[in-house]
Amino acid sequence: MTAGAPAPDAAPVLDVSGLRVEVGGRSVVDGLDLVLRAGEATALVGxxxxxxxxxxxxxxxxxxxxxxxxxxxxxTSADGTGADLLALPSGRMRAVRGPGIGYAFQEAQASLNPTVTVGAHLKETLKAHGVERAARRERGLAALRAAGLEAPERLWHAHPFELSGGQAQRVALALACVLEPRLLIADEVTSALDPLTQAGVLDMLRARTGAGGSLLLITHDLAVAARWADRVAVLDGGRIAESGPAGEVLRSPRHPFTQELVRAAAPTGAAAAVAASRTAGGVL
Structure with missing residues (x-):
């Protein structure tokens, strides 16, 4: 657990129980249980x-x-009010997305409208959640800066197709974070980025938990989970096969599937990353 992380009995931001998802009559997620807490980054791997x-x-x-x-x-929102996300009508769910839960998609370019400028994307998101017109530009620019984009004023009038892959990903993250959600879901957001850009994006995401936010990092990369997550939940057969502190799970996996994942990742340096972070008392 990182310094300043919550005690194990801290109230969860999200408590998922028995989640099932069926697509075309086939069960893809089958009884998943997952708890996300404030101040923690959890990697969902598989x-x-x-x-x-x-x-x-x-x-x-x-x-x-x-x-x-x-x-x-x-x-559970920042003001302590709670709701079952799976029972909310669509209108109330739209109100939760943004200020309550931010979602950054895997394909940043695909999640952005190519005909709409970066600034218009941000202003429209803020408008939809009641932010006053006079404040939208400054809040949008602040979100771009927080996402690691230097001189965001230069990108304000740019269209998504004018951005590099790294810039587009950071713009998508700024959109997900502009309303300062309590929970941020980052879905394979660095898979198409070069290692240096990837590290910068993940550092930015990880820093959000320092302000009491919660991060769900969806990734297939165990090295990413080892370096940037407090906890790991391993998904196999639609259920969580194993979960716990990232160092413990990835250093000494108990479930056969987790053991298989760790062995397969060893050539990429995931095992070395875990061992080094443990020895140095690093991020994990």
Missing amino acids: RSGSGKSLTARALTGLLPEGAERSGTARF
């Missing part, structure tokens, strides 16, 4: 197609047409 992104989309009401979900997902 093989491709294991249901990681569907889990996140189910929690935020963004499932594809025809998919069905059940279970409970108790979300």
